[in-house]
Amino acid sequence: xxxxxxxxxxxxxxxxxxxxxxxxxxxxxxxxxxxxxxxxxxxxxxxxxxxxxxxxxxxxxxxxxxxxxxxxxxxxxxxxxxxxxxxxxxxxxxxxxxxxxxxxxxxxxxxxxxxxxxxxxxxxxxxxxxxxxxxxxxxxxxxxxxxxxxxxxxxxxxxxxxxxxxxxxxxxxxxxxxxxxxxxxxxxxxxxxxxxxxxxxxxxxxxxxxxxxxxxxxxxxxxxxxxxxxxxxxxxxxxxxxxxxxxxxxxxxxxxxxxxxxxxxxxxxxxxxxxxxxxxxxxxxxxxxxxxxxxxxxxxxxxxxxxxxxxxxxxxxxxxxxxxxxxxxxxxxxxxxxxxxxxxxxxxxxxxxxxxxxxxxxxxxxxxxxxxxxxxxxxxxxxxxxxxxxxxxxxxxxxxxxxxxxxxxxxxxxxxxxxxxxxxxxxxxxxxxxxxxxxxxxxxxxxxxxxxxxxxxxxxxxxxxxxxxxxxxxxxxxxxxxxxxxxxxxxxxxxxxx
Numbered sequence: 167x168x169x170x171x172x173x174x175x176x177x178x179x180x181x182x183x184x185x186x187x188x189x190x191x192x193x194x195x196x197x198x199x200x201x202x203x204x205x206x207x208x209x210x211x212x213x214x215x216x217x218x219x220x221x222x223x224x225x226x227x228x229x230x231x232x233x234x235x236x237x238x239x240x241x242x243x244x245x246x247x248x249x250x251x252x253x254x255x256x257x258x259x260x261x262x263x264x265x266x267x268x269x270x271x272x273x274x275x276x277x278x279x280x281x282x283x284x285x286x287x288x289x290x291x292x293x294x295x296x297x298x299x300x301x302x303x304x305x306x307x308x309x310x311x312x313x314x315x316x317x318x319x320x321x322x323x324x325x326x327x328x329x330x331x332x333x334x335x336x337x338x339x340x341x342x343x344x345x346x347x348x349x350x351x352x353x354x355x356x357x358x359x360x361x362x363x364x365x366x367x368x369x370x371x372x373x374x375x376x377x378x379x380x381x382x383x384x385x386x387x388x389x390x391x392x393x394x395x396x397x398x399x400x401x402x403x404x405x406x407x408x409x410x411x412x413x414x415x416x417x418x419x420x421x422x423x424x425x426x427x428x429x430x431x432x433x434x435x436x437x438x439x440x441x442x443x444x445x446x447x448x449x450x451x452x453x454x455x456x457x458x459x460x461x462x463x464x465x466x467x468x469x470x471x472x473x474x475x476x477x478x479x480x481x482x483x484x485x486x487x488x489x490x491x492x493x494x495x496x497x498x499x500x501x502x503x504x505x506x507x508x509x510x511x512x513x514x515x516x517x518x519x520x521x522x523x524x525x526x527x528x529x530x531x532x533x534x535x536x537x538x539x540x541x542x543x544x545x546x547x548x549x550x551x552x553x554x555x556x557x558x559x560x561x562x563x564x565x566x567x568x569x570x571x572x573x574x575x576x577x578x579x580x581x582x583x584x585x586x587x588x589x590x591x592x593x594x595x596x597x598x599x600x601x602x603x604x605x606x607x608x609x610x611x612x613x614x615x616x617x618x619x620x621x622x623x624x625x626x627x628x629x630x631x632x633x634x635x636x637x638x639x640x641x642x643x644x645x646x647x648x649x650x651x652x653x654x655x656x657x658x659x660x661x662x663x664x
Contacts, residue, residue, distance in 0.1 A: 237283030252388020269526025316656030356518030567634030574634030
């Protein structure tokens, strides 16, 4: 018979979730579990995240104010010559029923934050030394991870990126063939680099040997990343945005990230409706939210107190990517989203590090590429989120999925809070997304009212990672834990008992 529950974790891969669950079982708190799972995700989900990525972590502790750790990617270029910058390389990615263009290559690489972010989280909030949290990820990298169906699909749709450089192809397609289901992928260089993070901390990645290797490799290929950029990188504490919804307080990512305040505004507008929103109402709100993403909005994100002012003026007074969500029995909650974008194809020899392509992501550069000044955090849609009820974390969630992040998180909150679904059922429920005049709909969405309104509808034949990859965990009113890993991205949830 199982003992009392210790916590729950949801992540984008079964092994990622299991690593975090093992940490909870060994006495770690939610942050320990999240850090270990993030490190494992670098190995298990290598095109979505990694040591060359960036992210955000929202931490809710039982005895302190919540804090958002910002370690997202910065625009590089301190001391660099823009005239020497290489061209971005456009790559078309098909999701089957939708197509999106990404840009890769050395010119797409920004200053990464994950080594600094996981170290800071473990140092400040964890109970277990980082060296111990790194060990499972390093072992997986050295022994190898078997490719599952979802990762094989990612390798397939990102095949032009995988094959874009000899180094990336040598790592993931050494015989010229993309990884297949059941194939074992080993990353011994990454294993050694992870172990250095565990034993030496982040300094090698920002001022030491690894930083020099990365800067030399990127700059020789026309990238703008410099030693000054990496040396200046730091993790920033931010106060989460707060918005009231159905008697709860929703905490999410503040500016300069864009996604959190757009989700908060959507919830504030929906709060005025006494009944749960249907697909037509959701699309109306999504359309209004998209209209708010103006050049003035994007330029204002870096102004002091912009988020509070933005929400107050519009809603009145307010009380490639992977996500990990954790709750523990002691009241800790941790929601962390990390992303490599669609990845750049730039793998630095000797390190196993696959660098981000954030400077080539159109969603992060809507005013045009290379417009962000050096040192500026890019305006991501990533939005790790915690829903509080009576001062206790009730729902912890976040998502991957570019511009679809905000609609995926919004709908998952609605499914749990308004519709009363358990976290796992809410994650699996079909989604709708509005963008550029088109409604994208998964099977199971009632589109009759949208059809009557003559909305253009792009119908998907099955659930698809185009609609994000939500990972969510929940504590119900009886104190029991529930979790949901998104099947669109091979997600998994593990509830841990003593």
